[in-house]
Amino acid sequence: MRAHLAAPSSSPYVDLDRAVWSRLSESTPLPLTDDDVARLRGLGDPIDLAEVDAVYRPLSRLLNLYVTATSGLHEATSTFLREETGNTPYVIGVAGSVAVGKSTTARVLREMLARWPETPRVELITTDGFLYPNAELARRGLMDRKGFPESYDRRALIRFLSKVKAGHAEVRAPVYDHLTYDIVPGAEAVVRKPDVLVVEGLNVLQPARPSAHDESTVAVSDFFDFSIYVDARTRNIRQWYVDRFLALRRTAFARPESYFRRYADLTDEQAVERAKSIWDAINAPNLEQNILPTRGRATLVLTKGSDHSVQRVRLRKL
Numbered sequence: 001m002r003a004h005l006a007a008p009s010s011s012p013y014v015d016l017d018r019a020v021w022s023r024l025s026e027s028t029p030l031p032l033t034d035d036d037v038a039r040l041r042g043l044g045d046p047i048d049l050a051e052v053d054a055v056y057r058p059l060s061r062l063l064n065l066y067v068t069a070t071s072g073l074h075e076a077t078s079t080f081l082r083e084e085t086g087n088t089p090y091v092i093g094v095a096g097s098v099a100v101g102k103s104t105t106a107r108v109l110r111e112m113l114a115r116w117p118e119t120p121r122v123e124l125i126t127t128d129g130f131l132y133p134n135a136e137l138a139r140r141g142l143m144d145r146k147g148f149p150e151s152y153d154r155r156a157l158i159r160f161l162s163k164v165k166a167g168h169a170e171v172r173a174p175v176y177d178h179l180t181y182d183i184v185p186g187a188e189a190v191v192r193k194p195d196v197l198v199v200e201g202l203n204v205l206q207p208a209r210p211s212a213h214d215e216s217t218v219a220v221s222d223f224f225d226f227s228i229y230v231d232a233r234t235r236n237i238r239q240w241y242v243d244r245f246l247a248l249r250r251t252a253f254a255r256p257e258s259y260f261r262r263y264a265d266l267t268d269e270q271a272v273e274r275a276k277s278i279w280d281a282i283n284a285p286n287l288e289q290n291i292l293p294t295r296g297r298a299t300l301v302l303t304k305g306s307d308h309s310v311q312r313v314r315l316r317k318l
């Protein structure tokens, strides 16, 4: 089947609408159930089995083809170098704004990729774990810059990824808790030589930031075999952020350990105002200045409509 009949163009991308994209994997089985999708869904994300079928089934098929092709390339390198072929984890980055639904995308992908016989061991890590702890952010005057490039320990993240790629038996990462709004003291996520590692975060496609102290020009994305940018109109994402804030106020914010405990008793109107002001002061400028400019570097862009469903898929083919 010819998926697209556009005249040859110089664009490095192929742009497919939802219907064309979803027809690209008709013979691939859908391994998930309604219950699986309900378990993977993030707060406020209405993703259902039909969406997984239309959008993620083709994506998991494409990724399975890429994983197989990449492992063939590694074998070619090993043959040339007369070395044993070791297993190198295939690393997938998932980027996008706060509240766009990256974590749901990453969790669904993890689950689907793990159902392929070639990649049973799929691990997921979020770059939130590499944010500096609040005490350090406060010391650096960065408490209102959480999520901005300077709020992450980028060197630790690069060290983590290079060890995973080098095939270390166990690699450890710190853990962030949205409830306490801070790094969890002493907690670690451990990655043990997975077949695939999914790395989700706002910052995963950002370029290297050489500074006086850090001459390194390595970027996080240098460790990626594939990257996905989850995209939507900024005004829709802002609405999703506000809606989620309202939902959290009724649930998580009411818990005694919540950093946002003081927001639990706000009226609807006050909560909407508070959410909008956090969005406008922190997450919107970060999106505009640091996240959106990285979209063009992704291998694949998923564009969502106002109801969160993916309407367009853009794949880099050159």
Ligand SMILES: Nc1ncnc2c1ncn2[C@@H]1O[C@H](COP(=O)(O)OP(=O)(O)OP(=O)(O)O)[C@@H](O)[C@H]1O
Binding pocket: 042, 043, 096, 097, 098, 099, 100, 101, 102, 103, 104, 128, 178, 179, 248, 252, 253, 260
């Ligand atoms: N202040 C909070 N208190 C408790 N839980 C939160 C809070 N903020 C976010 N969460 C929960 O953590 C999950 C992940 O939030 P996170 O901010 O990483 O997502 P995100 O960056 O907005 O990206 P996405 O929505 O794209 O996954 C959310 O789905 C939400 O349920």
Ligand SMILES: CC(C)(CO)[C@@H](O)C(=O)NCCC(=O)O
Binding pocket: 098, 128, 146, 147, 148, 202, 278, 282, 283
């Ligand atoms: C932790 C991040 C940066 C990314 O997940 C984000 O959820 C966040 O906390 N942003 C700061 C502003 C806010 O509280 O929404």
